[in-house]
Amino acid sequence: MTIDATMVGRSYAAAESYQVGREKIREFADAIGDRNPAYRGDDAIAPPTFAFMVGSRALEELLNDEELGLRLDRIVHGAQKFSYTRPIKAGDEIAATATITTVRKAGPVEVIMYETTLTTVDGEPIATATSTLSHNRADA
Amino acid sequence: MIEVGTELPPLTVTLRREDLVRYAGASGDFNPIHWNDRMAVALGLPGVIAHGMLTMASAARVVTDWLDDPADLVEYGVRFTKPVVVPDDDKGASVTFSAKVDKVADGLAEIDITAVAGEEKVLGRARAVVRVR
Numbered sequence: 039m040t041i042d043a044t045m046v047g048r049s050y051a052a053a054e055s056y057q058v059g060r061e062k063i064r065e066f067a068d069a070i071g072d073r074n075p076a077y078r079g080d081d082a083i084a085p086p087t088f089a090f091m092v093g094s095r096a097l098e099e100l101l102n103d104e105e106l107g108l109r110l111d112r113i114v115h116g117a118q119k120f121s122y123t124r125p126i127k128a129g130d131e132i133a134a135t136a137t138i139t140t141v142r143k144a145g146p147v148e149v150i151m152y153e154t155t156l157t158t159v160d161g162e163p164i165a166t167a168t169s170t171l172s173h174n175r176a177d178a
Numbered sequence: 179m180i181e182v183g184t185e186l187p188p189l190t191v192t193l194r195r196e197d198l199v200r201y202a203g204a205s206g207d208f209n210p211i212h213w214n215d216r217m218a219v220a221l222g223l224p225g226v227i228a229h230g231m232l233t234m235a236s237a238a239r240v241v242t243d244w245l246d247d248p249a250d251l252v253e254y255g256v257r258f259t260k261p262v263v264v265p266d267d268d269k270g271a272s273v274t275f276s277a278k279v280d281k282v283a284d285g286l287a288e289i290d291i292t293a294v295a296g297e298e299k300v301l302g303r304a305r306a307v308v309r310v311r
Binding site for chain 2: 065066068069070071072074076077083085086087090091094110112114115116117118119121122124125138166170
């Protein structure tokens with residue numbers, strides 16, 4: 039199967055919630071070379087793009103949908119946007135759901151947009167991520 | 179006073195292979211194009227490239243370093259227009275980020291971010307919206 043516009047609206051929830059730990063925030067901040075004190079300690083908030091990692095648990099489910107026929111090694115990340123209700127912080131337990139919003143085809147290339155909502159497990163909104171991927175079905 | 183045209187302090191980040199490996203580990207993104215030349219070249223790339231999300235994270239620092247509180251970032255988006263090729267040497271790749279306030283209204287400032295590696299812009303339409311007090 040291949041992805042097409044009839045698949046817009048399909049939604050994929052991460053299999054498990056993501057529990058945010060202050061040491062994971064520190065590790066992530068270190069990995070992006072960001073020494074901002076806001077990202078350290080018991081009251082740490084996470085750097086803005088940490089949201090992508092949390093949302094990638096839902097993306098995994100989307101990629102696992104065999105009907106879409108997507109392969110990670112054929113995907114290029116084209117664009118990324120975040121809207122924040124509030125920052126992610128240590129202690130959050132986050133539910134992520136990714137929904138396909140657009141599918142466009144140009145020859146072997148499929149441009150897929152999906153929106154990932156991040157909320158606490160109690161439903162409090164945290165952030166929304168909008169991602170654009172290009173998937174190339176042509177044989178290299 | 180934040181007004182249209184205010185320039186934020188620029189930032190230059192050097193990305194070496196080690197940084198890509200560290201980001202792969204911290205983020206869980208182990209796509210081989212970010213650590214394996216053979217796989218990168220097989221997919222038509224000039225060589226190993228930085229994770230787009232690492233470039234995006236670095237670009238955000240121009241804005242969050244300037245804010246008193248990074249929690250004041252309310253919106254942030256980029257397009258990944260050119261890959262940042264990271265050679266397997268000690269020098270790595272340098273990316274310079276600059277930013278300028280484009281609009282101030284209703285307690286929010288819109289900031290345009292520019293990211294240049296070598297001579298090329300590696301991000302397009304990079305824009306942050308922040309709360310201003």
